Amino acid sequence: MFDAIDKLTAGARNKAALMVGRCILKAIGDGKAVQLVQAQLLAEEIHDDVERIQEYGFTSVPKPGAEGVIVFVGGNRDHGLLIAVEDRRFRLKALESGEVAIYDDQGQKVHLTRTGIVIDGAGKDVTIVNAPVVHVPQDLQVGRDIIAGRDIKDAGGTKSMAGMRGTYNAHTHNDPQGGTVNTPNQGM
Numbered sequence: 001m002f003d004a005i006d007k008l009t010a011g012a013r014n015k016a017a018l019m020v021g022r023c024i025l026k027a028i029g030d031g032k033a034v035q036l037v038q039a040q041l042l043a044e045e046i047h048d049d050v051e052r053i054q055e056y057g058f059t060s061v062p063k064p065g066a067e068g069v070i071v072f073v074g075g076n077r078d079h080g081l082l083i084a085v086e087d088r089r090f091r092l093k094a095l096e097s098g099e100v101a102i103y104d105d106q107g108q109k110v111h112l113t114r115t116g117i118v119i120d121g122a123g124k125d126v127t128i129v130n131a132p133v134v135h136v137p138q139d140l141q142v143g144r145d146i147i148a149g150r151d152i153k154d155a156g157g158t159k160s161m162a163g164m165r166g167t168y169n170a171h172t173h174n175d176p177q178g179g180t181v182n183t184p185n186q187g188m
Contacts, residue, residue, distance in 0.1 A: 015075030023047075025066045025085065035061070037082055039070060045077075052082040062087060063105055 023039035035052040066087040103109040107122035
């Protein structure tokens with residue numbers, strides 16, 4: 001009886017065994033609406049044009065050598081879907097429970113820690129683009145020089161660094177002997 005059940009369920013068991021597999025990414029194409037990868041499952045089993053399913057709002061291009069999980073709907077190995085990718089070579093380690101981070105292979109990261117948000121540019125610039133105004137609702141503390149490409153103004157917009165510089169450079173002093181003394185000999 002067990003032999004008969006074994007024979008009857010063999011096809012279903014084989015399909016189930018073929019439904020999920022681990023893989024190594026060999027190549028990644030990011031030029032289409034869906035990212036396509038070449039993945040190696042077994043020594044001789046290479047799959048081209050596997051669709052990589054990513055979470056909405058997040059995207060990445062993994063490096064060749066990353067590991068993944070492929071599912072084959074119905075056990076049909078002709079069309080796989082890559083549903084998860086990990087790269088142990090670059091993964092951040094020792095995060096606290098509940099922490100979240102995004103990172104890359106160069107060491108750049110945004111880490112939501114238990115005590116605050118850490119942005120690490122790994123020695124590269126951090127750029128904010130296409131934002132007419134950047135709001136910082138609390139005091140801003142900067143540990144290095146501030147280099148502004150345009151004028152710096154107060155909250156009301158009535159006072160500015162350029163205005164203060166102009167006022168200082170043009171000011172005169174009253175001479176106790178009468179009249180005024182020249183403008184400062186060194187401008188601001």
